[in-house]
Amino acid sequence: MIFYKTEEEIELIRQSALILSKAHGEIALLVKEGVSTLELDKRAEEFILDHNAKPSFKNYNGFPYSLCISVNSTVVHGMPSEYIIKDGDIISVDCGVYHKAYHSDCAYTHAVGNVNDEVKELLTVTEESLYKGIEKATVGSRLGDISFAVQQHAENKGYGVVRELVGHGLGRNLHEAPEVPNYGRRGQGIKLQNGLVIAIEPMINLGTRNIVQEDDGWTIKTRDNKPSAHFEHTVVVRKDKAEILTSFEYIKQAKQ
Template sequence: MVFYKTEEEIELIRQSALILGKAHGEIARLIKPGVSTLALDKAAEEFIQDHGGKPSFKDYNGFPYSLCISVNSVVVHGFPSNYTLNDGDVISVDCGVYKNGFHSDSAYTHAVGNVKPEVQKLLDVTKESLYKGIEKAVVGSRLGDVGFSIQEHAEAAGFTVVRELVGHGIGRSLHESPEVPNYGKRGQGVKLQNGLVIAIEPMVNLGTRHIVQEEDGWTIRTKDNMPSAHFEHTVVVRKDKAEILTTFEYIEQAKNS
């Protein structure tokens, strides 16, 4: 069942997404060598609650934290821990906010200090591939067009796209139909209509596209232990140009301050 959102509902998601964007900015300010990933989780939870929201991920299917923090070869769903960040690490911060009955969801992968050039390229290309996918999230396109654009851009740069994990519809539930793969064939899949709100989230690997799940039942890692990157926006399908509801603006401000 695919739920199309009214303009009033989209406005409520936008309010949730603004808190989320600002929370991401707060986390970005803290990311540096020597900081524990658990400290980032605590800061995010406090910020979201102080601004009238709830962390979407906490207690979702038993997930124990507010953030999914995935360092280096962890693709997604990593647990915050006492691990302290090192120069050269990459860290994906995935966060959701629930407010006014609606969820928003976004992710950003940060370079900690100085990373290898090929790892920086992985981050840049993954972020670009997110926007390539968003360009196709317009009325009349199909989900295959979104996935194809992401896959084409990532693979042209020599990287690989994770297949087992996908984006998703979002609204009153954190995960709704349809699934939004980061690969696909043009002209195939669900036809996109105005008011469909989806989270597009490419997960791109430096090495093999294959992944393994760790014993905690959550953490997903690359099979070859090479770095992975993950970027995500919540967007609404519109006639000529998708509307991005989440924002990286506060992250970019924090990085430049």
Template sequence: MVYYKTEEEINIIRENALILSKAHGEVASLIREGITTKELDTRAEEFIQDHGAHPSFKGYNGFPYSLCISVNSAVVHGFPGKYVIKSGDIVSIDCGVYKNGFHSDCAYTHGVGELSEDVLRLLRVTKASLYKGLEKAIAGNRLGDMSSTIQQEVEKEGFSVVRELVGHGIGKSLHEGPEVPNYGKRGQGLKLQNGLVLAVEPMVNLGSKNIVQEADGWTIRTKDNKPSAHFEHTIVVRKDKAEVLTTFEYIEKVHK
């Protein structure tokens, strides 16, 4: 089902998105060589709970953590744990916040220490493809206008878009309709209307688009074991320009 949100509901999601964006900033301030991914998860959970909210992912379909932390060739849904971050890693942090009956969702891939030029370009292109796609998230356009734009931005740079994993509507449920693929055809799909809240999230691989699921039943990795990047915003479709509810500003203050 596709649920259009009232302005009151959007206000709640906007408030949650601010908590979430600040939680991302907290995690960003800790990411460095020598820290474990579990330490990042612990801090995110504390921060979200201190703001009277609940980490959306914790307990979702049995997921045991507050963050999905996916390092290097892990695309999404990685488990925090004993892994010690090192120079050259890229670390995707995906997080959600639930409060007052609504969810928000946001992801960012961090580079740690010295990265190869290819990997730096992967991060730049994936993030840029998100914002290019959001330019099409306006009332009257089709979902395929956004999806095809993301795909074109990625593929013209020689990278590949994951097919099996998609963005989604978001609200009272973490995952609502419609699905938001990162590939598609212009002019096709759902007609976008004001008040549609979406989590848009390009997942882009340095090598082939093919993925595999690990034995933990959650972690998705690239089949060729090459790096993958992931950036995500929660947004509202509006008449003239998408309203982006989450922000990377708290992350990027830390990275300056």
């Protein structure tokens, strides 16, 4: 069942998303050589709790951390650890915030130091594909229009689009209907209506789209061990132009 949000509910999600966006900015300050991914997780949790909110991911289906941190060939759901960030790494940080009974969700892939041009291009195209999808999140469009826009942009550049993992609705629950795949056909799927809140999140691989799950039951990696990127925004379907509730602005400020 799909829950369309009232303007009051959207305002609460917007407040959650602001805390989340600022948390991403705090994390971005620490994404550098010599820092462990566990340190990023600790800072995120501290920041979120300090803002009278909770990390959405912690204890979700037993996940023990506040962040999913996915390094290089890890696609998503990587666990924070003692791993020390190195020059040339790409670090995908996925975070959710629960505030006043509503969730928000956002992910960003950071390039650390001297990342090669091939991988930089992967990050650029993955972020572009996110915004291509968001452009289609308007009243009267179909869900497949979002999916197709993401897939077409990434595949036209020769990348693999992960199919087993999808974006999703969100609100009182972290994952709600509908699922939002990153591949599909134009004109297919539900007709989008005002007030639908969804997380659009392309997961794009430098090589093939094939993935494997690690023995920990969470970590998803590329089968060919090539890098993968992940960008995500929480958005509201609107009449003429989707409203993006999360922001990368604080991340970009932290990197200046």
